[in-house]
Amino acid sequence: MTTNPTEDDLKVIAEQVWSSYLDLDGSSPLVPVPAEKHQADVTASVSVTGAWRGHVLVSCSDAASKNVAAALLGIEFDDVAEEDVADALGELANIIGGNVKSLLPEPSALSLPHVHVEGTQGRYPHVTEVCHLDGTWMDESVTVTVLESTTDLAGASA
Amino acid sequence: MKILIADDSRVMRQIVTRTLRQAGYEGHDLVEACDGQEAFDKAVAEKPDLVLSDWNMPHMTGVEVLRMLRANGDQVPFGFVTSEGTPEMRQAAEDAGALFLVTKPFTADTFKDALDPILG
Numbered sequence: 001m002t003t004n005p006t007e008d009d010l011k012v013i014a015e016q017v018w019s020s021y022l023d024l025d026g027s028s029p030l031v032p033v034p035a036e037k038h039q040a041d042v043t044a045s046v047s048v049t050g051a052w053r054g055h056v057l058v059s060c061s062d063a064a065s066k067n068v069a070a071a072l073l074g075i076e077f078d079d080v081a082e083e084d085v086a087d088a089l090g091e092l093a094n095i096i097g098g099n100v101k102s103l104l105p106e107p108s109a110l111s112l113p114h115v116h117v118e119g120t121q122g123r124y125p126h127v128t129e130v131c132h133l134d135g136t137w138m139d140e141s142v143t144v145t146v147l148e149s150t151t152d153l154a155g156a157s158a
Numbered sequence: 159m160k161i162l163i164a165d166d167s168r169v170m171r172q173i174v175t176r177t178l179r180q181a182g183y184e185g186h187d188l189v190e191a192c193d194g195q196e197a198f199d200k201a202v203a204e205k206p207d208l209v210l211s212d213w214n215m216p217h218m219t220g221v222e223v224l225r226m227l228r229a230n231g232d233q234v235p236f237g238f239v240t241s242e243g244t245p246e247m248r249q250a251a252e253d254a255g256a257l258f259l260v261t262k263p264f265t266a267d268t269f270k271d272a273l274d275p276i277l278g
């Protein structure tokens with residue numbers, strides 16, 4: 001029986017992502033912190049539709065988003081362009097969202113990522129928060145949030 | 159060998175390229191496609207020896223690309239590199255003729271396990 005993902009699930013997924021792509025030498029892991037440290041200059045999201053419906057969001061500070069892009073692309077922080085940030089954060093949301101989806105009831109489908117910059121998170125009406133993971137990475141805020149749709153299928157807007 | 163890397167994320171195409179190198183597969187001719195349609199077109203035009211494809215891409219999903227290639231009689235070795243690895247997707251990939259499905263996040267060792275039978 002599949003149950004909703006938990007903060008511990010998000011920690012395991014984040015640890016795998018960080019050790020594979022963002023913290024190869026183990027010196028700069030994502031460190032869980034209290035929620036009040038949350039900062040969301042950039043938000044990337046993927047949506048899940050089907051037997052379970054909702055969204056997986058990755059939010060972070062502007063500096064963290066550039067750090068993600070620099071690490072994933074293997075370039076210097078100062079060389080990161082705006083489109084690099086959108087691509088990198090979108091892919092981060094895609095990877096984390098895909099792994100979260102594997103914990104959810106099937107059949108379901110994962111959307112392509114959407115990225116919102118300059119503090120706009122996008123609109124997620126009629127949802128309830130399932131779990132979230134607040135962390136800092138290289139002294140910058142990174143948060144993963146799982147939102148479940150509360151509308152019935154007839155009212156779902158996908 | 160010529161390897162076609164299909165993913166709508168430039169970041170992920172770069173990570174795949176880097177991981178191929180880290181796994182010891184250097185000196186191959188790498189071709190990139192940024193969506194499903196381009197993946198199909200380049201698989202036909204470039205005649206790669208291996209396709210490494212994302213699943214969820216604009217215009218055509220990776221499994222649709224694979225099915226269309228097989229429907230056209232193209233038997234190019236084809237593997238998925240995707241963020242999702244549910245049993246249903248693995249079955250769909252296998253049924254369509256994929257050799258493997260590597261889930262993101264992956265490491266050089268993951269690539270070796272999947273690719274050594276083909277590139278080793």
